[in-house]
Amino acid sequence: MKNVLDFEKPIIELEAKIAEMRKYEDKLQIEEEIKILEDKVYQLKKNVFQNLSRWQRVQLARHPERPYTLDYIYMITDDYVELHGDRYYGDDKAIVGGFATIDGRQVMIIGHQKGRDTKSNLYRNFGMPNPEGYRKALRLMKLAEKYNKPVITLLDTPGAFPGLEAEQNGQAEAIARNLLEMSRLKVPIIVTVIGEGASGGALGIGVGDRVMMLENTWYSVISPESCSSILWRSWEFKEQAAEALKLTAADLLKLKIIDRIIPEPLGGAHKDHQKTANTLKNILIEELDSLVKIKSDKLVNLRLEKFAKMGVYEE
């Protein structure tokens, strides 16, 4: 089976069996049996998905059939004008963005973009931006500020690209600059982690007035694999590292790093793109409508205070 995670297997096998039985439903009068099996699948799904380990959530966040930024843009917006380039160096394909309309509201929408197959993944650099990606994002945000449009960012990256040119062209400076400029941008910013939120590469477009995560995503300072290789000196401890890092939406809500968890359909976002997009759309509209009422000076102050509160220490 293609693109099926281990813990999805029993569910998908049962679903396939039901589909098979449906073919003979009329001839054999097995409606009852099908009903029983369907209940069983539902219970099984509920059981599996309510008890996911942190590592399993990481796997779901990386599921190759999950909706990506452009899928959401397509499903959520009525109109979209994609804009390209950082005006200094190039156009990074791992970050996309442009003006869009959501239910009559004009916004700037920006996100990391992964590819779905080898070819598109190479084109998108697996969703790992170079400095020009962060600089493009900043240019678009400044444009949004100039025309008073709220900014929506969608985070989904395995990390900023650790390459030779990326370093040479100032990967660290590009991310740092975005953190500073986003923290004082005069229009509302709503951030949603839609897949992987890996470290500075994610945060580089992740400073905002509302920070939200889809239910089966992760957000942390390092990926479980890299954490395992550094602290355990082996790649084998990724499950333990995922547990230790407390990187799920529920963890981050508890740590007061995010404001809200966006529920996914039972079985994960990849099982029903449209349903996930609708939920996200409704929540974005709700947050947009409340944030646009706040005056820009106050908005910037509230944003500063929001991040000022993050951290746990003893005195």
Add this chain to the structure above:
Amino acid sequence: MGWFKRSKENISPESQKFDIPDGQWIKCNSCSEIIHRKQLELNAWVCPSCDYHFRIGSGEYISILFEKNSFKECDPKMKSGDPLEFTDTKKYSDRIKSTIKKSGLNDAVKTGLGMIGNKKVSFACMDFRFIGGSMGSVVGEKIARAIDRAYNEKIPMIIISQSGGARMMEGALSLMQMAKTSARLARLDDAGLPFISILTDPTTGGTTASYAMLGDIIIAEPKALIGFAGPRVIKQTIGKDLPEGFQSSEFLLEHGFVDYIVNRKNMKEKLSQTLEYLKK
């Protein structure tokens, strides 16, 4: 232990470039010159024969840069709270305890107020020997407060970075310290107040990708390792060896990310000279 094993620690590559070893006579890591401790101290811990910069801590930087007895430390007691109850091969809380005991520091940054020449400045200096100078909640909060002091007293902010990046054991909380400190620097910038960032060996990861790269003026010590991703990770990604001098201070100067490189012996003088221009 086998009879052939080297027992002296400073022979292994890991221990090189670390803090000054004990004893009166110190061997330079670069040219192997034997130097007397007092001489090295008077020379700002720079080798008199080859200009190798020994890695030093916040205490040494304070004595090099500040007028005698002018530096007042702030928030010295702040300690990490282990919010994730993090455990790898060792409990984070134990790691903190033993590092505090070993280093005599409470976390990886020292902050305070003091005089450089006749100028009062708010100052923060990181310490690599505290868990690789990593930035967790304590480093983020202390630096944020130091920036607030600069903002409130309308004085310049100076940060010396020396860090492997964000601290893994505090997960996303460490990551958010990057946003927290950068937001405070934005406010300082809006108020028209100066921020000078000094990069020393090594400055990498989340530290570089936040305050370290946000100075009005960015200064580096010679031959420091400065970058976002570590050299090992980049080497793995591109599958070949890195060019000579990649991610060095000189490399960053060449590519436009550092204003100037300064020998530590001249740092105070150059800093004072620069500060003279950063006012209206």
